[in-house]
Amino acid sequence: QVQMVESGGGVVQPGRSLRLSCAASGFTLSVHSMHWVRQTPGKGLEWVAVISYDGGNKYHADSVKGRFTISRDNSKNTLYLEMNRLRPDDTAVYYCARGTSGIVTPGMDVWGQGTTVAVSS
């Protein structure tokens, strides 16, 4: 069945870096755009970034632009989120979500189970 499994979360100090991974199975990753979405108790669900099926187009939320980078390796069926200069307000559960098209569109359908990032000194 369609499944995505995130990993790489943990506790990190402010200013440090972390890389999240999302391993996909049960579908052909290379034909889908992919998203990262995060969730906090205070701000709810917040879209973070999207990447096209081939990695040629990427868009990031203003709140993470210049600090986070979405990427993918279709040969490994894996999506990534490189997070640099982390701040306490980046603390959240991070989900990957499958896009409903290969090109960059806002639509998404299936979500992974999430990985928790905590930024604290």
Place this chain on the structure above:
Amino acid sequence: DIEMTQSPSSLSASVGDRVTITCRASHDISNYLNWYQQKPGKAPKLLIYDASNLETGVPSRFSGSGSGTDFTFTIISLQPEDIATYYCQHYDSLPPTFGQGTKLEI
């Protein structure tokens, strides 16, 4: 960014009740609206897409309607397993944004 305003923020109902949640977009989003169900500790699960289309495998007691800026999500006969938080989300343009959620309790 398009703002999604969802109401109510919480709702208490009984098994068998009809439950309705509304979502209002700050701009016309046509029918580019999803409804998700999220249970504690789990990822959001897509129930309704394109405002009114039921995702495969989702029980028919769930339904959605609306277009433009005003949308409605309905559970015809509430079941115990429906206890969750429900979110609307638009996908008219980037960035997609979400309602603040409706926590459903029995």
